[in-house]
Amino acid sequence: MIVTRFAPSPTGFLHIGGLRTALFSWLLARKNGGKFLLRIEDTDQARNSEDAMQAILQAFDWVGMDYDGEALYQSKRFDIYQQYIDQLLNEGKAYKCYMSKEELDALREEQMAQKIRPHYDRRYRDFTGTPPAGVDPVIRIKAPLEGVISFEDGVKGEINIAASEVDDFIIARSDGVPTYNFVVAIDDALMGITDVIRGDDHLYNTPKQIVIYQALGFDLPRFNHVAMINNEQGKKLSKRDGATDVMEYKAQGFLPEALLNFLVRLGWSHGDQEIFSIQEMMELFDPKDINKSASSYNLDKLLWLNSHYIKECNNARLIRQLQDFGINLQDDSKRDIILKATKERAKTLVDLSHQIRLLIESPQKYDDKALKKAYKEGTVSILNDFIGVLKSEDPQSKETFHDLLQNFVAQKEIGFGKIAQPLRLALMGELSGAGLDEIMEIVGRDEVVKRIENLISHAS
RNA sequence: GACCCUUUCAUCUAGUGGCCAAGGAUGUUGCGUUUUCAACGCAGACACAGAGGUUCAAAUCCUCUAAGGGUCGCCA
Numbered sequence: 001m002i003v004t005r006f007a008p009s010p011t012g013f014l015h016i017g018g019l020r021t022a023l024f025s026w027l028l029a030r031k032n033g034g035k036f037l038l039r040i041e042d043t044d045q046a047r048n049s050e051d052a053m054q055a056i057l058q059a060f061d062w063v064g065m066d067y068d069g070e071a072l073y074q075s076k077r078f079d080i081y082q083q084y085i086d087q088l089l090n091e092g093k094a095y096k097c098y099m100s101k102e103e104l105d106a107l108r109e110e111q112m113a114q115k116i117r118p119h120y121d122r123r124y125r126d127f128t129g130t131p132p133a134g135v136d137p138v139i140r141i142k143a144p145l146e147g148v149i150s151f152e153d154g155v156k157g158e159i160n161i162a163a164s165e166v167d168d169f170i171i172a173r174s175d176g177v178p179t180y181n182f183v184v185a186i187d188d189a190l191m192g193i194t195d196v197i198r199g200d201d202h203l204y205n206t207p208k209q210i211v212i213y214q215a216l217g218f219d220l221p222r223f224n225h226v227a228m229i230n231n232e233q234g235k236k237l238s239k240r241d242g243a244t245d246v247m248e249y250k251a252q253g254f255l256p257e258a259l260l261n262f263l264v265r266l267g268w269s270h271g272d273q274e275i276f277s278i279q280e281m282m283e284l285f286d287p288k289d290i291n292k293s294a295s296s297y298n299l300d301k302l303l304w305l306n307s308h309y310i311k312e313c314n315n316a317r318l319i320r321q322l323q324d325f326g327i328n329l330q331d332d333s334k335r336d337i338i339l340k341a342t343k344e345r346a347k348t349l350v351d352l353s354h355q356i357r358l359l360i361e362s363p364q365k366y367d368d369k370a371l372k373k374a375y376k377e378g379t380v381s382i383l384n385d386f387i388g389v390l391k392s393e394d395p396q397s398k399e400t401f402h403d404l405l406q407n408f409v410a411q412k413e414i415g416f417g418k419i420a421q422p423l424r425l426a427l428m429g430e431l432s433g434a435g436l437d438e439i440m441e442i443v444g445r446d447e448v449v450k451r452i453e454n455l456i457s458h459a460s
Numbered sequence: 461g462a463c464c465c466u467u468u469c470a471u472c473u474a475g476u477g478g479c480c481a482a483g484g485a486u487g488u489u490g491c492g493u494u495u496u497c498a499a500c501g502c503a504g505a506c507a508c509a510g511a512g513g514u515u516c517a518a519a520u521c522c523u524c525u526a527a528g529g530g531u532c533g534c535c536a
Contacts, residue, residue: 009536044535101534108533115461117532138534156465165463165532173534180536203465204531227466228529234471236529262472265485269473272484291473294529298471301486311499345498374496405495420495432497 002034003194006067007184009041010052013245014059016297017199017229017237020263024226025197026065027264027285037191038067042075043183059246063256064278072191074183081178084186084216085139085171093215094171096137097124120167136174141182141211143168149207154224154287156200161207169208181205185212193221197287200225224287227294229266234296241297253325253349255313258306267291275308307347315339318352325353332360334442341434341442355433359442362451363429366458370431374421375459382419383426383452385412390449398437405436426455 004025008018029036042048060067088094099107099120108118125142144163153159171182184205188196203225213220231241238244249259261276268291270276270284310318315336319329329335338359346352389408395401409416424431427439427448440448 007536011536041536047535104534112461117462119532159464161464167532170534175534177534179534184536199530200465201530202536204463205536225465230529232471234528265472267472272474274472274485293466295473296471298486301472304486307499344500347498416495418495424496430497431495434497436495 001194002029002032003037003192004029004034004197005037005039005188005191005193007039007041007187007198008056009044009047010049010056011044011047012052012055013247014056015237015244016246016249016259016263017244019059019063019246019259020229020266021197021199021226022060022065023063023260023263023281024224024268024285024287024290025195026067027281028195028197028287029068031282031285034194035068036066037069037193038071039187039191040071040073040075041180041184042073043177043180048075055245055247062247062250063260072187074187077183077187078178080190081172081183081186082176084182085178088141088171088215089139091215092142094139094141095125095127095168096131097140097168097170098127098131098135098137099124100135117165120169122168125168138170138174139172140168141171141215143208143211149210151206151210151220151223153203153206154195154222155227155290156203156225156292159203159206161204166207166211171212181208182212185209185218186216188221189213189216189218195222195224195287197224197226200227224290226267226290227292230294230296232297232299237297250324253351253353254302254306255309255321255349258302258309261305261309262302266295266297275305303347310343310346310349310352313343318343321349322353322356325349327353327356329356337438338442341438345434358428358430358433359439362447362454363427365429366425366455367430370425370429371459374425374431375455378418379422380456380460382412382414383422383456386419386423387449387452390445395440395445398435398441401440402437422455423452426452 006018006022006025008014014022026036028034040053042053085094089096097120104120107121111118120140124137124140131137143166147163148160149163149166150158150160169181170179172178188209206223206225210220212218229237231237246259250256257278260278260281264276264281264285265274268285268289270289273280273284276284313321318339319335322329329338332338338356342352342355342359346355386408389404393400393404395404405416405419409419412419420436421431423436424433424439427436427443433439443451
C-alpha cells in the first residue's frame with residue numbers, strides 16, 4: 001500500500017509551494033487507494049504556534065484535501081526518539097560530542113577561510129578519555145567515512161553524494177531535544193511512509209536521513225524531490241511577491257479547484273491537457289511525470305483557470321461563494337439572469353461581485369472618461385425622449401426592451417451608439433458590461449428610468 | 461569557496477535518436493462577432509543556453525563552458 005505524508009512545521013501560514021507538494025502526495029495516495037498522513041514538525045518549540053497550525057488545517061479544508069487518521073505531533077513523541085538515541089549510543093553507532101558551540105564556530109570559520117566546505121572534524125568520534133567537565137554533550141551519528149551515498153530519486157534520477165560530504169551530524173542537542181533529520185527519518189519509517197514527496201531544498205537532507213535509516217535498519221522509502229516554485233521574475237518566491245498564503249487566494253476570489261489545477265500543472269503535466277478536475281488529477285497523476293526544473297508562478301494563467309471554473313460553476317454554489325464578497329442573491333428572483341449576464345466575464349469572485357453590484361445597485365459614481373465620451377450635447381434630449389417611451393410602454397423581458405430600443409433609434413433616425421452609450425453610462429456608471437437588453441431586464445423599467453434621471457441631474 | 465540540482469517560445473509545458481524546418485496552453489498582435497467590455501471563433505509573432513563531439517540522422521547520447529537555483533546550523 002502507498003503511504004504518503006505532508007509534514008509542515010507550524011511556523012506560519014501554508015504557502016502555495018507547500019500546498020503543491022501536499023497535493024502531489026495526496027493525489028498519489030488517493031490514486032492508489034493508499035493513505036495520506038499529516039505530521040506536524042514542531043520540535044522547535046520556540047517557533048511553533050497553534051495559530052499557524054490552524055491556518056494550515058484551514059487551508060487544507062478550503063481546497064478539500066483530507067488526511068487519514070489523526071495528525072501526528074512530533075513534540076509528543078520525544079520518548080520514542082529517545083529510545084532510538086539510546087539504542088544507537090549502545091550499539092556504538094552514535095557518540096557524545098563535547099565540543100562547545102564556540103569551538104564549533106571557530107572551526108567553521110577557519111574552514112571557510114581555507115575555502116573548504118565546513119565540516120565537523122569528528123574529534124570525539126572515537127574519544128575514550130575523560131570528558132571535559134561542565135559540558136552538556138550533543139549526540140552525533142557515525143556517518144560513513146568513505147564511499148558514496150546513493151539513492152534513486154523518483155524525479156531527479158540517481159543521486160550520488162560522496163560520504164565525505166556528510167559529516168557526523170547532530171541527532172540530539174545538548175538539551176536532549178532530537179534534531180530534524182533524525183526525527184524525520186524515524187517518523188517516516190515508523191509511519192510506514194512508502195513515498196516521500198518534498199521540495200528539492202531537502203535533497204541534501206536525504207543522504208543524512210539515509211544514514212539514520214541504515215543505522216537503525218529501516219527500509220528506505222522512495223524519494224521524490226520536486227523543484228521549487230519561483231516568482232514571475234524567476235526568483236525564489238517570497239512574501240513580498242504578494243499572495244503566497246493559500247488563504248489569500250480565497251480572499252481574492254479564487255475557486256479552490258482553479259488554484260489546485262494551476263498548482264498541479266506547475267512542474268507536472270499530462271500531454272497537452274490543461275484542465276484537470278480533481279478526479280482526473282487523481283487518475284492521471286504519476287510522480288514520474290514531475291519535471292526536474294523549477295517553474296515560475298504565472299498569475300495570468302491562474303486567472304484564466306479561475307475564469308474557466310467560474311463559468312463552469314453552478315449557480316447555487318456560486319451564490320454561496322458570493323456571500324463572502326457581500327453579495328446575497330439567495331432570495332433574488334432574478335439571480336439566474338444576473339449570473340448569466342455576469343459570470344462569463346469575471347476572472348475572480350471579487351470581479352464577479354463588483355459586476356453584480358453594478359446591476360443591483362444604482363451607480364455611485366460615473367467614470368470620468370466614460371462621461372466625457374458618451375455624454376455630449378443632444379444626449380439629454382435623447383435620454384428624456386427615451387424615458388418618455390419607457391413610461392408609455394411597460395417592457396419586462398429583454399426581448400421587449402430590445403424591440404423598444406430598436407424602434408426608438410429607427411424613429412429618431414439616430415445611430416445606435418447615440419442612445420446605447422449614454423444609456424450604458426446611466427445604468428452602470430461605466431461603458432463596459434453585459435448587453436443592454438439584459439441589463440434593463442435585470443434592473444427593471446422603473447429603476448432604469450430612475451438611473452437615467454440620476455445621470456441627467458449629475459451631468460447638468 | 462565546496463558539493464549537488466537545473467536549462468525547449470515572455471510564462472507553464474509536450475518531446476526519451478528519424479513522425480520536429482519543434483506540438484499544446486497562458487499572455488501578446490490582427491481579424492470576425494458585439495452598441496461596449498468580456499467570452500467565443502479564426503489567423504499571426506515568439507523557443508531547443510553556447511561550443512565541440514558520437515551518428516547516415518540529435519531538442520533527445522557524450523564532453524566542456526555559461527547561466528540560474530539549492531545546501532553547507534545544537535532551524536525545520
